[in-house]
Amino acid sequence: MALLQLDKATIRFGGLTAVSELDLAIGNTDLIGLIGPNGAGKTTAFNLITGVYQPTSGQISFNGQSIVGSKPYLITARGIARTFQNIRLFASLSVFDNVRAVFHLHLRGDVRHALWRGRGYHEEEASIANRVIELLEIFQLAKYRDEPAKSLSYGDQRRLEIVRALAAQPKLLLLDEPAAGMNATEKVELTRLIRFIRDKFQISILLVEHDMQLVMGICERIAVLDYGVKIAEGTPDEVRRNPKVIAAYLGE
Amino acid sequence: MNLNLRHAKTGLLGALALCFLVTLFSKFINPYWLYILYDIGINIILAVSLNLINGYTGQFSLGHAGFMAVGAYTAGVITNQFGQLNAFASGGVFLGALLAGGLMAAVAGLLVGIPTLRLKGDYLAIVTLGFGEIIRVILQNVDSVGGARGYSVMHGWTNFFWTFGLAAVTVYVIASLVNSTYGRGFIAVHDDEIAAEAMGINTTKYKVSAFVIGAFFAGIAGGLYAHSKQYITPGGFGFMQSIAFVVMVILGGMGNTVGVILAAILLTLLPEGLRFLAGVQQIPGVAKMYPLSWVGDTRMIIYSLLLIVLMLTRPQGLFAFKKRQR
Amino acid sequence: MTELLQQLINGLALGSILALIALGYTMVYGILRFINFAHGDVFMLGAFAGFYLAPKIATFVPLPSVAGALIIFGLSMVICAALGVLIERLAYKPLRKRPKLTVLITAIGVSLFLEYAGQFFFGASNKKFPDILPTWPVTKVLSLSVNSNQLIVLAVTLLLLLGLRFIVMKTRMGRAMRAVSFNPEAAALMGVNTDVVISFTFALGSALAAAAGILYAINYPSIDPLMGIMPGLKAFVAAVLGGIGNLPGAALGGIIIGVTETLVSGYISSTYRDAIAFAILIVILLVKPSGLLGKKEVEKV
Ligand SMILES: Nc1ncnc2c1ncn2[C@@H]1O[C@H](COP(=O)(O)OP(=O)(O)O)[C@@H](O)[C@H]1O
Ligand SMILES: [Mg+2]
Numbered sequence: 001m002a003l004l005q006l007d008k009a010t011i012r013f014g015g016l017t018a019v020s021e022l023d024l025a026i027g028n029t030d031l032i033g034l035i036g037p038n039g040a041g042k043t044t045a046f047n048l049i050t051g052v053y054q055p056t057s058g059q060i061s062f063n064g065q066s067i068v069g070s071k072p073y074l075i076t077a078r079g080i081a082r083t084f085q086n087i088r089l090f091a092s093l094s095v096f097d098n099v100r101a102v103f104h105l106h107l108r109g110d111v112r113h114a115l116w117r118g119r120g121y122h123e124e125e126a127s128i129a130n131r132v133i134e135l136l137e138i139f140q141l142a143k144y145r146d147e148p149a150k151s152l153s154y155g156d157q158r159r160l161e162i163v164r165a166l167a168a169q170p171k172l173l174l175l176d177e178p179a180a181g182m183n184a185t186e187k188v189e190l191t192r193l194i195r196f197i198r199d200k201f202q203i204s205i206l207l208v209e210h211d212m213q214l215v216m217g218i219c220e221r222i223a224v225l226d227y228g229v230k231i232a233e234g235t236p237d238e239v240r241r242n243p244k245v246i247a248a249y250l251g252e
Numbered sequence: 253m254n255l256n257l258r259h260a261k262t263g264l265l266g267a268l269a270l271c272f273l274v275t276l277f278s279k280f281i282n283p284y285w286l287y288i289l290y291d292i293g294i295n296i297i298l299a300v301s302l303n304l305i306n307g308y309t310g311q312f313s314l315g316h317a318g319f320m321a322v323g324a325y326t327a328g329v330i331t332n333q334f335g336q337l338n339a340f341a342s343g344g345v346f347l348g349a350l351l352a353g354g355l356m357a358a359v360a361g362l363l364v365g366i367p368t369l370r371l372k373g374d375y376l377a378i379v380t381l382g383f384g385e386i387i388r389v390i391l392q393n394v395d396s397v398g399g400a401r402g403y404s405v406m407h408g409w410t411n412f413f414w415t416f417g418l419a420a421v422t423v424y425v426i427a428s429l430v431n432s433t434y435g436r437g438f439i440a441v442h443d444d445e446i447a448a449e450a451m452g453i454n455t456t457k458y459k460v461s462a463f464v465i466g467a468f469f470a471g472i473a474g475g476l477y478a479h480s481k482q483y484i485t486p487g488g489f490g491f492m493q494s495i496a497f498v499v500m501v502i503l504g505g506m507g508n509t510v511g512v513i514l515a516a517i518l519l520t521l522l523p524e525g526l527r528f529l530a531g532v533q534q535i536p537g538v539a540k541m542y543p544l545s546w547v548g549d550t551r552m553i554i555y556s557l558l559l560i561v562l563m564l565t566r567p568q569g570l571f572a573f574k575k576r577q578r
Numbered sequence: 579m580t581e582l583l584q585q586l587i588n589g590l591a592l593g594s595i596l597a598l599i600a601l602g603y604t605m606v607y608g609i610l611r612f613i614n615f616a617h618g619d620v621f622m623l624g625a626f627a628g629f630y631l632a633p634k635i636a637t638f639v640p641l642p643s644v645a646g647a648l649i650i651f652g653l654s655m656v657i658c659a660a661l662g663v664l665i666e667r668l669a670y671k672p673l674r675k676r677p678k679l680t681v682l683i684t685a686i687g688v689s690l691f692l693e694y695a696g697q698f699f700f701g702a703s704n705k706k707f708p709d710i711l712p713t714w715p716v717t718k719v720l721s722l723s724v725n726s727n728q729l730i731v732l733a734v735t736l737l738l739l740l741g742l743r744f745i746v747m748k749t750r751m752g753r754a755m756r757a758v759s760f761n762p763e764a765a766a767l768m769g770v771n772t773d774v775v776i777s778f779t780f781a782l783g784s785a786l787a788a789a790a791g792i793l794y795a796i797n798y799p800s801i802d803p804l805m806g807i808m809p810g811l812k813a814f815v816a817a818v819l820g821g822i823g824n825l826p827g828a829a830l831g832g833i834i835i836g837v838t839e840t841l842v843s844g845y846i847s848s849t850y851r852d853a854i855a856f857a858i859l860i861v862i863l864l865v866k867p868s869g870l871l872g873k874k875e876v877e878k879v
Contacts, residue, residue, distance in 0.1 A: 050450060076452035088447035090440045092507070101436035105452045114432030115425060117261055121432070128433055168452050312679055367864050374613045374682045378814060379863060382856030385811075389853035400849075495686055502683055552694040559687035564672055567680045 001064055002027050003204055004080070004172055009048055009058035018044040020228040021058065026172065030204045031194070033215040033236075036225035037248060042208045043085050045225070046174050049206075050082050051075045062172070077105055081170035083161040085177045085208075089149040095160060096145040099132045102167035135163050138200075139193065154181045159190070166197060172204045173197075179211050187211060191218055216240065224248065260428055267420035275413040286412070290480045292520045293415030294473045297422045299500035299516040300509060301469035304426050306498065307507035308435075309462035310442030312377040315364060315384030316470050316497045321489035322360045322387060323353030323471025324478040325397055328405040331479065346409040350418070350475040357471025358464045360387065365463030369456055381491050391486040402485035410480035418476065422469045427509050429465070438462060439507065499559055505569025514571050526551040580721055585844040586837060591728040591797060593836020594735035598790035599813035600820070600828035601742065602783025608759040608823035609779050612678055615685035616665060617787060618810015619692035620658050622803060624788025625707065625795040626700055627654035632708040647710045651734075654792055655785040662784025663777045671773075689810075696803030704802045707795035731793045738789055739829060742782070746825065751778055759823065812839070812855040819862050821872020830870065834858075 002025035009022045019041040026032055034042050047053045049060060051072040060068050067075050090098050106128075107113075113121040136142040139159045144152060149160060158178050165173055175194070179187050191214055198205050209215045215222060216236040224232040224239060226248040232239055239245055278286060298316060305313045330349040337345060364383045368376050397403045429435040440448040441458045449455050478484050500519050504512030562570070599621050606614045628650050632641060635653075639646040669688050673681045714726040746752040757765040758775045766772050794809065795801050816835045820827025835855050843851040868874045 052446065052450070071454075072446075072449040073452050073454045076450060081452075082450055084447065084450075088444045088450075090443035090447065092443050093436065093439055097436050097439075100433055101440045101448075101453070102451045104434050104437055107434060111429070111432075111434050114434050115428050117428060125433060164451065312682075367860060370867060371863060373678045375818075375863070375867075377679075377682060378613065378811075378818075379856075379860060381811070382815075382859050386853045386856050389850060393847070393849050495690070498683070498686075550694075550698060553691060553698055556687050556690035556694055560669055560684055560691065563680055563684040563687060564669070567676060 003030075003063060004049065004206075005059075005061045006045075006049070007059040007061075009045075009055045009060055011044060011048055011053055012056045017228050019048060019055075019225075022225075022228075022230055024223060024230070026204050026206060028171075028204060029198060029202055030221070031198055031219055032204075032206050033219035033222035034206055034208045034225065035210075035212075035215055035222060035239075037251075039227075040225040041228040042225055043176055044228075046082055046176055046206075046208065049075075049174065050080060076168055076170070079169075079171035080174065081165035081168040081172075082174035083158070083165050083176055083178060085180070087154075087157050087161060089157055089160060089164070091148070091150045093149060094146050095136065095141060095149050095152065096129075096132055098149045098160060099135060099164050099167045100128060102164055103128045103132065105168055132167070135166055138197070139163050155183070155186045158182065159193075162193075162197075166201065169201075170203060172206065175205060175207045175209070177208055177210060179209055179214055187214055190214070194218055260424060264420055264424045268417050271413045271417040271420065274416075275411050278412045287480065288520065288524055289412065290410055290415050290476070292517050293412075293419045294476050294480070295497075295500065295516040295520050296419045296513050297469050297473040297476070298497050299504065299512045300419075300422050300426055301466045301473070302497050303501045303504070303507065303509060303512045304430070304438070305462045305466040306501050307505075307512070308430050308438040308442060309459060311368075311459055311462060312373060313364075313380040313463070313466070314377045314491060314494050314498060315380035315382075315387075316466070317489040317491065317493035318384030318387035319357040319360055319467040319470035320474035320477065320493075321391060321484075321486065322357040322467075323350075323474030324484050324489070325353075325391060325403065325474075326356040326471070327353035327475030328403055328478040328484060329397065331407050331409065332405060334407070342407065342409055346407075346414065346479070350414070350472050353475035354468040354471040357474065358468040360471075361463040361465075361467025362460065364467070365460040368463075369459060381494065384489070384491055384494055388486045388489055391489075398485075400486060402483055402488075405478045405482045405484065408479055408482050410476045415476055415480075418472055422472070423509060423513065426465070426469075442507070502559075502567075503562065503570050505571050508569065508571060511569055511571030515569070522555070523551060526554075581844075584722055585840050587722065587724060587728060588844075589837030589840030590833065591731045591836070592840055593833035594731050595790045595794050595797075595832075596809060596813045596816050596836050597829040597832025598735060598738060598786045598793070599809060600816040600832045601825060602787050603814050603817040604820070604822055604825060604828040605755070605779050605783050607817065609755065609762075609776060610670070610674075610681075612670075612681045613685065613814065614670075614780075614783075615682065615810075616688040616692060617783065618806035618808075618813065619689050619696070620662055620665075620784045620806070621787040621791040621794070621809060621813075622696060622801070622806030623661060623692065624654050624658045624784075624791025625801045625805065626696065626791075626803075627657045627788065628710070628792040628795060629705060629707055629801060632710055642709045642712045644711065650710055651789060651792055654788045658788035658791075659781035659785040662780040662787075666777060666780040671776075693803055693807070700803055702803065704800045707799040707801050709799075710792075711796060725797075727797050731797060734789065734793060738786060742786070742825070745782065751775070755779060808852060815855040815859040818859060818869055821869025824869065824871045827869055827871035 004026040006022050006024040009019060010017065011019050022045060034045065036042055044053065048055050051067065051070050055068060059066060062078060062080060067078065090101060093101065109120060109124060133142050136145060139162065141156060141160055141163060149157065152160060162175065162178060179190055182190060194205060195218060207215065207219060219236060221234065222236055222239045223230055224245050231244045231248060232242045298320060302313065302316045305311050327349040330352055331345060334345055364380060368379050371379055391397065392400045430438055437448065437453045437458050440451065440453055441455050445455050500515045501512055503519065504515030599617065602617050603614060631650050631653055635641065635646050635649055639649060665688055669684050670681060673684060711730060716723050716725060746755060754770045754775045757768065757770055758772055762772060812835055813832060816831035817828045819834060820831030835858060838858065839851055839854045842854050862869060
C-alpha cells in the first residue's frame with residue numbers, strides 16, 4: 001500500500017482547473033520528482049496534499065486513511081511536512097526557535113509544564129535543544145542558531161525550511177523548489193543532503209524543482225504536470241525522452 | 253524578550269515576598285503616591301496581558317477595556333455581598349472575587365476569540381473594539397449595577413501586595429508561556445499563520461488561548477481597579493481606555509515584556525507629571541519664570557502627537573533595543 | 579403603520595449621513611487597504627467649519643438662506659478636502675510600505691489628535707449649530723411629520739451620490755482611482771500617478787464627510803469635538819456591511835445601519851442604540867465577511 005495516494009485529485013479556481021484528476025502514489029522511502037512548466041499546478045498539488053486547499057473532487061489518502069477535509073496542522077501531525085516555494089520562515093524568531101517551535105508536536109508535557117517550570121520541564125527543553133542542534137548541524141546551520149531567521153542568506157533560509165520541516169518528524173517530506181536561488185556548489189550540496197536525509201530518517205520525499213539536472217540526478221521516478229494534467233510519469237530516462245514532455249517544455 | 257527565566261520561579265516567590273513586606277510598610281507611603289502605584293501595577297497587568305494578544309500572537313485587540321470591565325463588575329458585585337471582614341477573611345474573599353472576575357473575563361475572551369478567528373489586522377481591531385463597546389452598552393443597561401450612573405464598590409481591598417503580587421504573577425505566567433517550546437507557537441502564529449499551520453501548530457487554539465489568557469488577566473486587573481477606585485462606571489471602560497493599553501504595548505515594543513512594563517509605568521506617570529507641572533504653575537512666581545501652563549492644557553494633544561511621531565519614526569517601540577531572541 | 583413610516587424616514591435621514599461618511603472609508607480602503615480611523619473626526623471638523631463660517635458668511639449673505647447654506651457647504655467641503663489631503667501627506671504617506679497595523683495605529687493617533695485639539699481650540703462643551711437653512715413648517719403627509727431638514731438631508735445626499743458616481747465613472751481621475759484600486763502596481767506601470775490619485779481620494783472622501791457633518795449638525799443642532807467618534811465607527815461598519823471597497827455597498831450599508839438603529843431605538847430600547855452597529859458588524863463578518871456587495875479575496879500560498 002502506498003504511503004500517499006492521490007486519486008483523481010482535482011481543484012478548480014473559478015474557471016481554472018489548476019490540478020486535474022491527478023493520480024499519484026508514493027511509497028515508503030521513495031524519492032519522487034514532480035516537474036512541469038511554471039503554473040502547471042505543482043505548488044497547488046502540494047497545497048492539496050497538505051490541506052491548505054480542499055480538492056474540488058477526488059481522493060487523497062495517507063497511510064490508507066483519507067486526509068481530505070483535515071486541517072493542515074492535523075495532516076502535519078500525521079506525518080506530512082513541507083517547505084514553501086516563497087520562503088515562509090518565522091521571521092522574528094531565531095534560527096534555533098524556528099526549529100524548536102515545531103517540537104511542540106512531540107512534547108510529552110502540556111502547557112502546565114511550561115508554567116510550573118519544574119525539573120521535568122527543564123529536562124525536556126534540554127533534550128529538545130539537543131535535537132534541534134543535531135538537525136541544524138546536518139545542514140551546517142548550528143553556527144547561526146541565535147541569528148534571526150530573516151538575516152540568513154537566501155540559500156540558508158531554504159535549508160532552514162527543510163530543517164524546520166524535518167523537525168515535524170514526517171514520514172513524507174514535500175520540497176517546493178528547494179534549490180531556487182542557489183548557486184552551483186550549493187545545489188550539489190543540497191542534492192547530497194536530500195539523499196542523506198532520506199536515508200537517515202527513512203522518509204519519502206516528493207520534490208518539485210526546476211533544475212532538471214538535480215531532479216533527474218536524484219529522483220527514482222518523476223511525474224510531469226502541464227496545465228494541471230499529469231502528462232507523463234516514469235524513470236528520469238523515460239520522462240526525458242517522452243515527446244509530450246519535450247513539447248510541454250518547448251512550448252513554455 | 254530578554255527576561256532570564258532560569259530562576260523564574262524563585263524570582264516570582266521573591267517578588268511576592270517583597271510585595272508583602274512593602275505592604276506592611278505601606279502606611280508610611282503618601283496615599284496619593286500609593287494610589288498612583290496601584291495604577292501602575294494595574295496597568296502593568298493590562299499591558300502585559302494585552303501584549304500576549306497583540307504583541308506575541310499578532311492579533312489585534314482593541315477591546316481590552318471591555319474585559320477589564322467584566323472583571324471589575326464581577327469582583328465588585330461579589331465583594332459587595334460581604335460586610336466588614338477581618339484581614340484574613342477579606343484577603344480570601346478578595347482573591348476569590350478577583351479570580352471570579354478573571355474567569356468571567358476569560359469567558360468573554362472566548363466569546364470574542366472564536367468569532368474573530370477568521371479576521372486579521374485592522375478588521376480584527378474594529379471587531380474587538382465593537383465587542384468592547386457592546387460590553388459597555390450592556391453594562392449601561394443593567395440597572396442592578398447602576399447602569400450608566402456607575403456602581404459603587406464598598407471595599408477598598410486593593411493594596412500593594414495584591415496589585416504588585418498579581419502583576420508579578422501575570423508577568424511570570426506570560427513570560428513562562430511564550431518562552432517555552434509550547435509558547436513559541438504564539439510567535440509562530442504571529443509571524444506566519446500559514447507556515448505555522450503547516451508546521452503542525454493549531455493556530456485556532458493558539459489564537460483563542462491568547463484571547464482567553466489575556467482577557468483573564470485583564471479581568472483580574474479590573475477587579476483590582478474596582479477595589480482601588482471603589483466607584484466604576486461603564487464609560488470608564490470605553491475604547492479610549494483600550495487604546496491607551498494598546499499604546500502601552502506599542503510604546504514598549506510589541507512582544508517585548510520588559511519594554512511593555514516600562515511603557516506601562518511611563519504612561520501612568522506621564523499624566524501625573526504633566527499634572528504636577530500644571531500644579532507648580534499655581535505657585536506664585538513660578539509661572540512667570542517657567543511659563544509652562546500650556547503643558548497641562550495640551551497634554552492629551554501632546555500624547556496623541558507623540559503616538560503619531562512614534563509610529564512614523566520608531567514603530568518597533570521605544571524600548572526595543574535588541575531583537576527578540578531565544 | 580404611521581409610526582413605522584415615521585421611523586423609516588428618521589432612519590433614512592440618519593442612514594444617508596452614515597452613507598456619506600462610509601463612502602470615504604470605502605474609497606480609502608479600496609485604494610490603500612487600510613482603515614482611516616480619523617475619518618470620523620473629519621466629519622466633526624466639517625461641522626465645526628460650518629459653525630465658524632456661519633457668522634462670517636452672515637455678514638454678507640443673510641442667514642438662514644439657501645444661498646448662504648450653499649456657500650457654507652461648499653467652503654466646509656473644500657476646507658476638509660484640504661485637511662484630508664494634508665493628513666494623508668503628513669501621517670500616512672511616509673508609512674505606505676509599512677505593516678498595516680502601524681498605519682492603523684497612526685490613524686488612531688491622528689484621530690485622538692483631532693479630538694483633543696478640537697477640545698482645546700473649540701472647547702469641550704456642546705455648541706448649538708446656527709440655523710443656516712430656512713425651515714419650512716413641518717409637512718403633514720398622511721399624518722407623517724416630515725421635517726424639512728430631513729428632506730434636505732435626503733436631497734443633498736442623493737445629489738452628492740450622483741456627483742460621486744459621475745466623478746468615479748465618467749472622469750479621467752475616476753478611472754485612475756478605479757485602476758489603482760484594482761491593481762496599484764499595474765496602474766503605476768500604465769502611467770497613473772498613484773500619489774495624485776490617493777490625494778484625490780482623500781480629498782473626495784473628506785469633502786463628503788464634511789457635507790455629512792453639516793447635515794448632521796443641521797438635524798441634531800448640537801455639535802462637540804467628540805461627535806465624530808460614534809458616527810465614524812458606525813459608518814465604518816456600514817462600509818464593511820456593504821462590502822468594503824464597494825461604493826454602492828457603502829451607501830446601502832449606511833442606509834441599512836441608519837434604519838436598523840432607528841427602528842431598534844424606537845421599538846426596543848434606545849439605550850442599546852450604540853451597540854446595534856457592532857452587533858450587525860459581528861454578524862456580517864461571521865456570515866459573509868466580504869459584505870453584501872463585496873467579492874471574496876483568497877490568500878495565495
Ligand atoms: N488561490 C488561487 N486562486 C486562483 N488561482 C490559483 C490559486 N492558486 C494557484 N492558482 C493558479 O493555479 C495555477 C497553478 O499554480 P501553481 O500551482 O502555483 O503552479 P506551479 O507551482 O506549478 O508553478 C496557476 O495558474 C495559478 O495562477
Ligand atoms: Mg510553484
